[in-house]
Amino acid sequence: MWSMVLKEYRQRARGVATVGLIIAYTLILGGVSFFVYLAMYAALNAQSAQASAAGRALCVATFIAQMIMALMLSLSLNASTIAAEKDQETFDLLNLTLFKSWEIVLGKFFSSTGFLFILVFTAVPIYTLAFTFGGIDVGAMYRLAAVVTGTTLLISSIGLFFSLVSDDLRTALGRSFLVMIVIGAVTLFLGLALGGSLNSSQPNPLTYYGGLLSFFINPLWAAIDVLGTPLSGQLAWGSNGGAVPYVINSGMLWAFTAGFQTLCAAGLLAVTSMIYPRYRASRQGGVA
Numbered sequence: 001m002w003s004m005v006l007k008e009y010r011q012r013a014r015g016v017a018t019v020g021l022i023i024a025y026t027l028i029l030g031g032v033s034f035f036v037y038l039a040m041y042a043a044l045n046a047q048s049a050q051a052s053a054a055g056r057a058l059c060v061a062t063f064i065a066q067m068i069m070a071l072m073l074s075l076s077l078n079a080s081t082i083a084a085e086k087d088q089e090t091f092d093l094l095n096l097t098l099f100k101s102w103e104i105v106l107g108k109f110f111s112s113t114g115f116l117f118i119l120v121f122t123a124v125p126i127y128t129l130a131f132t133f134g135g136i137d138v139g140a141m142y143r144l145a146a147v148v149t150g151t152t153l154l155i156s157s158i159g160l161f162f163s164l165v166s167d168d169l170r171t172a173l174g175r176s177f178l179v180m181i182v183i184g185a186v187t188l189f190l191g192l193a194l195g196g197s198l199n200s201s202q203p204n205p206l207t208y209y210g211g212l213l214s215f216f217i218n219p220l221w222a223a224i225d226v227l228g229t230p231l232s233g234q235l236a237w238g239s240n241g242g243a244v245p246y247v248i249n250s251g252m253l254w255a256f257t258a259g260f261q262t263l264c265a266a267g268l269l270a271v272t273s274m275i276y277p278r279y280r281a282s283r284q285g286g287v288a
Contacts, residue, residue: 001103001110008111018115025069025119029126032065033058052135059130060227063144066123067219070152074116075176078159081108083172101276105160109269113156120148136227143226143254150258151219153265155180161272164279187214191221194244198234202242212244215253216260225253 012018040054085091094104127144130136159176166172194211197203203211215221225231231248247256 001099001107004099004104004107005111005114008107009114012111012115022119022122025073026122026126028069029062029065029123032061033126033129036061050135051133055130055133055135056227058133059127059136059140059144060223062123062126062130063148063223063227066120066148067151067223070116070120070148071155071180073119074113074152074155075159075180076173077112077116078109078156079163079166079172079176080169081112081160082163083166083169086167087169102273105164105269105273105276108163109156109160112160113152116152116156117149120145120152140226144223146258147219147222147226147254150261150265154217154261154268157265157268157272161268164272164276183217187218188220190214191218195221195231195234198231198248199236202237208242208244212247215247216257217264219257219261222254222257225251 036057037054040057044051044054082091085094099107127141131138158179159172162175162179163172166175190207190210191214193207194203194214197207202208221231225248230251231253232251235245235248237245247253
């Protein structure tokens with residue numbers, strides 16, 4: 001497995017596109033921070049806005065931009081790992097190797113996701129710009145990093161799954177983005193339904209548990225809890241007990257989100273590894 005990961009990394013390192021992608025990723029995040037600062041420069045100069053507000057705005061804007069790019073790159077890179085082998089007609093050659101099915105799946109996953117974490121790490125200096133203004137602490141950056149990590153793992157596993165079950169790269173990309181759009185829309189709707197009931201009364205079971213699941217899947221709610229107004233201050237029925245008050249009042253929504261996403265990614269990788277032999281044996285030259 002690790003020889004496959006090493007081969008994939010060497011192949012990426014030899015390509016000019018890899019360096020260009022890292023530079024473009026950093027420039028985009030830096031550009032977002034620059035325009036946010038430029039938008040607040042007049043208010044800061046006139047002392048009508050506090051520096052801490054600028055620091056928080058820089059952190060929020062960088063997080064949003066990073067999540068959007070992480071989503072797109074995670075799906076694109078992982079959806080193309082196995083589907084590209086099929087398009088290039090090298091999938092049969094890959095199946096003739098001595099690698100087991102789970103080794104191929106994990107090797108592809110670690111090679112593409114590891115490269116994504118290199119991109120995520122390049123955003124750290126841009127995040128630290130917010131500390132020059134204040135309004136954000138180091139703990140918040142660590143919590144956001146955990147949420148970004150969990151989301152990247154989950155999205156990457158989804159892309160890899162559709163890369164296996166699809167016949168070509170275009171189909172894999174289309175299915176991956178469609179599923180992510182549906183998941184994003186559903187978790188946003190259910191999360192809003194639960195969030196709207198926090199300051200009133202406990203909702204019905206569908207909204208309660210569906211919203212809780214949405215809080216764990218969609219990183220937006222963890223980011224709001226870390227960077228915005230804590231959800232615990234909005235909860236009016238916390239004394240009733242239950243999972244939602246415990247998660248919100250503990251201040252650990254970010255940890256539950258990152259942990260749940262990581263578990264979902266591990267489960268989806270396990271499913272992908274179990275169904276891989278079926279696609280391996282169905283191809284001419286493949287072995288079960």
